[in-house]
Amino acid sequence: ETQFVESGGGSVQAGGSLRLSCAASGVIRSTWCMGWFRQVPGKEREGVARIADDGSTSYEDSAKGRFTISKDSAKNTLNLQMNSLNPGDTAMYYCAAWPWAGNACLSVSAAAFDYWGQGTQVTVSS
Numbered sequence: 001e002t003q004f005v006e007s008g009g010g011s012v013q014a015g016g017s018l019r020l021s022c023a024a025s026g027v028i029r030s031t032w033c034m035g036w037f038r039q040v041p042g043k044e045r046e047g048v049a050r051i052a053d054d055g056s057t058s059y060e061d062s063a064k065g066r067f068t069i070s071k072d073s074a075k076n077t078l079n080l081q082m083n084s085l086n087p088g089d090t091a092m093y094y095c096a097a098w099p100w101a102g103n104a105c106l107s108v109s110a111a112a113f114d115y116w117g118q119g120t121q122v123t124v125s126s
Contacts, residue, residue, distance in 0.1 A: 002026040002115045004078075004095050009120030016124070017083045022095030022117055024076040033098040033105030034071055035113060036080045038091035038122075045110050048093070049080060058106035062088070085124045092119040 008020040020036070035050040049059045049069035057069050068081040078095050096113035098105060 002028055002097070004097070004115060004117035006093065006095050006117045006120040009093060009122045011123045011125065012085055014086050014124055014126050016085050017081070018085065018122060020080040020082065020093055020095075020120060020122075022078040022080075024078070024097070028076050028097070029099065030073040031101040033100050033102075033108065033113075034069075034078045035096050035098070035105075035110075036067075036069060036078070036093060037096060037110055037113075038089075038093045039119075040091045045094070047110060050106050050108075051078070052103050052105040053101045054103075056103055056106060082122070085122075087124050087126050090122060090124050092121050094119045 003025045005023045031053040036048040037045050038048050039045040047060050048063050051057050051069045066084045070079045095117045097115040098113045
């Protein structure tokens with residue numbers, strides 16, 4: 001069984017930073033596509049950042065220049081460094097995996113991801 005556990009969320013003032021981590025256990029492959037998504041109540045889950053098996057990354061426009069996705073395959077950990085946070089970043093953040101290799105990872109929809117964590121809440125106050 002593949003499981004993900006997110007951590008690192010919390011409350012921060014606008015302009016602050018947070019680093020989210022996602023620890024994977026069970027069956028996990030370094031070739032899998034990994035991503036961070038977020039959701040606010042009443043809205044659809046949206047992508048934030050993705051990282052392919054070769055280390056290529058993609059970001060939603062709202063995250064570009066502020067967020068950095070990274071992974072440590074040896075530790076089965078996925079990270080999201082978030083800087084210059086603003087109230088619009090307030091959401092529940094989820095890590096997810098799509099068991100597929102290649103750069104299709106960088107644009108695939110959230111619906112393709114098969115494995116999800118339980119989420120970690122990020123709240124940014126003005």
